[in-house]
Amino acid sequence: MDHQRRDTLKAGGGLGVFGLLVAAGVIKPELAQxxxxxxxxxxxxLEAAFGALGAGKPxxxxxxxxxxxxxxxNGAVVPVGVVSNIPGTEYIAIMVEKNPYMLAASFIIPEGTVAELQTRVKMSQTSDVHALVKANGKFYTSRKEVKVTLGGCGG
Amino acid sequence: MANPIRIRAAARDGVTEVRVLMSHVMETGQRKDASGAVIPAHFITELTVRHNDRVVLSAEFGPSVSANPYLAFKFNGGAKGDRVEVSWIDNKGDTRSDEVQIA
Structure with a gap:
């Protein structure tokens, strides 16, 4: 019988294991979030996505x-690259405005990593693609229209 | 266990270029199968790239990222033989981690 585990669970009470780990300082709250x-x-x-990312009106x-x-x-595989020439870029997000869920991907750029990346996204239809950049605590954005011949989200 | 992540990392003029190809269905949860039932969403949610244990890129993906996601980026530094490790976790809790040496 694993008594130690039982005691640990008891001590956790209603907190749950994760809450317990936070309380015990094993996991910092920032990490948990x-x-x-x-x-x-x-x-x-787009507004809701900007809001949820804390970007307000970039x-x-x-x-x-x-x-x-x-x-x-082919809307299922659209190559998208983002380059930020703004010094101090720490964050890049890619959004496809007319997709059911518009936020495709977000990237945290630590110091020493170049603010330039390429990926591939799905597009359900012709739409603006938006890039959101955070640099020195401020948000910037730009957009580009991509015409899609064959949508990539439906069945 | 998912298929291996294909990683290329090449150092040139003090900059390391990393290219990653993951093997994943990236199912959106929007599609229906032949009988009309919704195919549940199944996609990579978080991705981390490390250079010798230092995080050089962390990303969050939504279902709009293409199947078998591709990612290319660069970081300063990195020498031949250094380790580059890529790991991901998806919305079902599956994970995969692979590493290469910088060429």
């Missing part, structure tokens, strides 16, 4: 460049 940002990823509008900026084809033949 660092989990997947469901609120942002489930946002149905300023449009020429320093944020989106590289993607003007016309994507």
């Amino acid at each position: 660092a989990a997947w940002n469901a609120q942002a990823f489930e946002a149905r509008s 300023a449009a900026s020429d320093g944020v460049l989106i590289t993607s084809p003007d016309i994507a033949e």
Whole structure:
């Protein structure tokens, strides 16, 4: 019989194991909250997604460049690249405005990592693709329209 | 257990370029199968890239990322033989972690 485990669970009480770990200082609260940002990823509008990311109303900026084809033949695989020329860029997010859930991916850029990345996203239809950048605590954004011949989200 | 992550890491002029190809269905939860039942969402939610145990990129994905996600980025530093490790976790709790040496 594992008595130690029982005692640990008892001590945890209603807190749950995770709460217990936080209380015991094993996991810092910041870390506990660092989990997947469901609120942002489930946002149905651009404003809601910006809000959930704490971006408010980001300023449009020429320093944020989106590289993607003007016309994507296959909406299931659309190459999207983002380059931020804004010094101190610490965060980049990619959004597809007309997808059911518009936030596609977000990236935390630690110091020493270049603020330039490429990935591939799905697009249900022709839409603006938005890039959101956080640099020195401020948010910037830019957009680019991508025309989709064949949507990539439906059945 | 998911299929291995394919990773390429090459150092050049003091910058390491990393290219990652993950093997994952990235099911959105929007699609229906032939009988009309919704296919449950199944996608990578978090991704971490480490260079010798130092995090050089952390990402959160939604279902809008394409199946078999591709990612390319660069970080300063990195020398031939250094370790680059990529790990992900999906919304069902599956995980996968692989590493390569910088070429």
